[in-house]
Amino acid sequence: MSQAELILAFESSCDETSVAVIRNGDEILSNIIATQINSHKRFGGVVPEVASRHHVEQITTVTDMALKEAGVSYEQLDAVAVTYGPGLVGALLIGVTAAKTIAFAHDLPLIPVNHMAGHIYAARFVAPLVYPLLALVVSGGHTELVVMKAAGEFQIIGDTRDDAAGEAYDKIGRVLHIPYPAGKEVDRLAHLGQDTFHFPRAMAASEDLDFSFSGLKSAFINTVHHADQIGETLSREDLAASFQAAVVDVLVEKTLQALHQYDVKQLVVAGGVAANQGLREGLQAALAKTAPTVELLVPPLRLCGDNAAMVGASAHVERARGHFADERLNADPGLNFARA
Amino acid sequence: MYTLAMDTSNQAMSVAVMQDQTLLATTTINHQKTHSEQLLPTIKTLLAAAGLRVAQLDRIVVADGPGSYTGIRIAVTTAKTLAYTLNKTLVGISSLAVLAAGVTRTPALIVPLMDARRQNVFTGGYQWVDDQLTSVIADAHLPLTQLLKEVQILGQPVVFVGVDVPKFAPAIRATLGAQATFADPLSAYPQASRLALLGQVAAPVSVFDFVPRYLRLTEAERTWLQTHHDEGHEPYVEKV
Numbered sequence: 001m002s003q004a005e006l007i008l009a010f011e012s013s014c015d016e017t018s019v020a021v022i023r024n025g026d027e028i029l030s031n032i033i034a035t036q037i038n039s040h041k042r043f044g045g046v047v048p049e050v051a052s053r054h055h056v057e058q059i060t061t062v063t064d065m066a067l068k069e070a071g072v073s074y075e076q077l078d079a080v081a082v083t084y085g086p087g088l089v090g091a092l093l094i095g096v097t098a099a100k101t102i103a104f105a106h107d108l109p110l111i112p113v114n115h116m117a118g119h120i121y122a123a124r125f126v127a128p129l130v131y132p133l134l135a136l137v138v139s140g141g142h143t144e145l146v147v148m149k150a151a152g153e154f155q156i157i158g159d160t161r162d163d164a165a166g167e168a169y170d171k172i173g174r175v176l177h178i179p180y181p182a183g184k185e186v187d188r189l190a191h192l193g194q195d196t197f198h199f200p201r202a203m204a205a206s207e208d209l210d211f212s213f214s215g216l217k218s219a220f221i222n223t224v225h226h227a228d229q230i231g232e233t234l235s236r237e238d239l240a241a242s243f244q245a246a247v248v249d250v251l252v253e254k255t256l257q258a259l260h261q262y263d264v265k266q267l268v269v270a271g272g273v274a275a276n277q278g279l280r281e282g283l284q285a286a287l288a289k290t291a292p293t294v295e296l297l298v299p300p301l302r303l304c305g306d307n308a309a310m311v312g313a314s315a316h317v318e319r320a321r322g323h324f325a326d327e328r329l330n331a332d333p334g335l336n337f338a339r340a
Numbered sequence: 341m342y343t344l345a346m347d348t349s350n351q352a353m354s355v356a357v358m359q360d361q362t363l364l365a366t367t368t369i370n371h372q373k374t375h376s377e378q379l380l381p382t383i384k385t386l387l388a389a390a391g392l393r394v395a396q397l398d399r400i401v402v403a404d405g406p407g408s409y410t411g412i413r414i415a416v417t418t419a420k421t422l423a424y425t426l427n428k429t430l431v432g433i434s435s436l437a438v439l440a441a442g443v444t445r446t447p448a449l450i451v452p453l454m455d456a457r458r459q460n461v462f463t464g465g466y467q468w469v470d471d472q473l474t475s476v477i478a479d480a481h482l483p484l485t486q487l488l489k490e491v492q493i494l495g496q497p498v499v500f501v502g503v504d505v506p507k508f509a510p511a512i513r514a515t516l517g518a519q520a521t522f523a524d525p526l527s528a529y530p531q532a533s534r535l536a537l538l539g540q541v542a543a544p545v546s547v548f549d550f551v552p553r554y555l556r557l558t559e560a561e562r563t564w565l566q567t568h569h570d571e572g573h574e575p576y577v578e579k580v
């Protein structure tokens with residue numbers, strides 16, 4: 001394979017329709033992302049049926065833009081890749097159906113990609129991955145610690161017991177009247193305030209590597225409601241800073257515990273919440289202090305959220321491993337890595 | 341002209357390959373298996389049976405709703421992607437028209453029905469005029485009682501068709517009496533060959549703008565619209 005490998009990749013697992021063309025697994029020729037945030041803002045969260053409808057209306061346009069921007073013809077493609085889970089089943093089905101159809105029409109191999117693997121492989125656009133590595137995947141739907149002993153091998157060592165970190169941001173955002181999705185605005189406010197409320201750091205002391213954010217969320221909501229009842233106005237900046245400090249502390253603490261238990265060369269931080277400035281800073285500081293030999297990889301902002309470039313990066317590895325699917329490929333909304 | 345036609349609007353899936361008005365191959369499957377898993381394999385098998393390569397197709401015809409939301413999206417996404425990627429003509433036909441087209445050689449009003457729950461139906465009214473299936477009552481999402489009233493006023497013989505017809509038969513009889521008859525049970529399944537014929541004479545659509553005809557907003561949107569206006573907003577979907 002002296003020739004460059006070109007993969008056309010699809011992602012539609014939640015509220016972004018994205019198609020990308022990726023060269024050799026680490027070079028983005030195009031990565032078109034159509035986000036539905038303005039639509040779901042109306043409802044305070046992603047409505048699955050609305051998401052599916054937007055995907056179907058966008059998929060052809062986004063595909064066309066991705067191919068044109070990359071300047072690639074079907075004859076040059078080596079494979080078509082698609083996220084087939086986890087995610088919203090109706091949403092996943094649009095990407096899966098479009099990808100299968102293009103693969104069939106042009107007689108191209110089809111590569112099924114796990115969305116969570118995609119998030120981790122987004123780090124390949126920053127630097128080559130070196131194994132074993134630890135990945136902290138934090139998004140609206142997931143908060144997981146994953147160990148990779150080699151390319152294509154994933155083991156969950158820590159998971160959330162209730163809300164995902166991103167979900168907790170959205171829920172407290174509602175209390176602060178911040179429109180969905182709240183992560184970015186809470187992060188901004190947090191940088192203007194101080195941790196004055198000292199919310200609980202759930203399970204930070206326990207031995208296992210699982211997360212829980214429901215206690216923090218309740219403490220936050222109770223604090224705000226109590227203040228409302230007695231007519232007191234709390235500083236939004238301090239509330240945000242206190243909430244974020246607690247989330248970051250828990251994520252950092254569990255990650256450090258994991259680094260203690262597993263001898264790894266890299267720490268990859270992935271998923272939509274990886275865009276959070278507070279988390280990046282917290283991890284950077286902790287790593288410099290306690291595990292300076294571990295290389296921290298955080299994908300650029302645009303590649304942290306859902307996008308098809310990460311699917312293409314993942315597909316490059318899957319292709320080398322000979323992992324293909326045929327026209328029967330279905331969405332698998334509950335797809336997950338094995339628990340260690 | 342080689343036409344590929346597909347309908348996955350409800351439980352039954354039907355696919356056909358035609359050369360002009362001649363049927364080359366068709367399959368209808370009415371069995372609990374997901375359309376996502378069986379649509380493309382069926383298309384592949386039928387093209388092989390017809391001795392055609394997919395690139396030889398001229399026109400893709402799809403039943404674009406109403407029906408199961410997920411079902412219509414499978415066929416619509418497959419059809420529009422195929423038409424786009426191979427640069428073929430794309431045509432969307434009402435899934436209700438496909439059912440109506442299965443009731444041939446009758447001057448009666450043909451009313452296809454799909455259960456839309458809570459005593460509502462997806463329905464329309466069709467009639468054969470000079471061998472062309474013509475829409476007489478526009479496709480809509482309606483309470484069954486309203487449909488029956490509209491049909492009653494027309495005062496002409498009417499044939500009901502669709503897998504959900506038996507469950508509404510008592511109500512239909514009660515309102516329409518002898519004005520109503522029922523198509524035979526096999527007509528209740530869509531035949532993609534009929535769909536292909538309808539699609540051969542219908543106007544093509546743009547692949548980029550093509551979306552299913554749901555005939556109904558999502559519940560979230562309906563609730564939201566009770567207290568909001570759907571104007572002057574930022575685009576709901578943005579390329580970023």
Ligand SMILES: [Zn+2]
Binds near residue numbers: 115139271272306
């Ligand atoms: Zn994601």
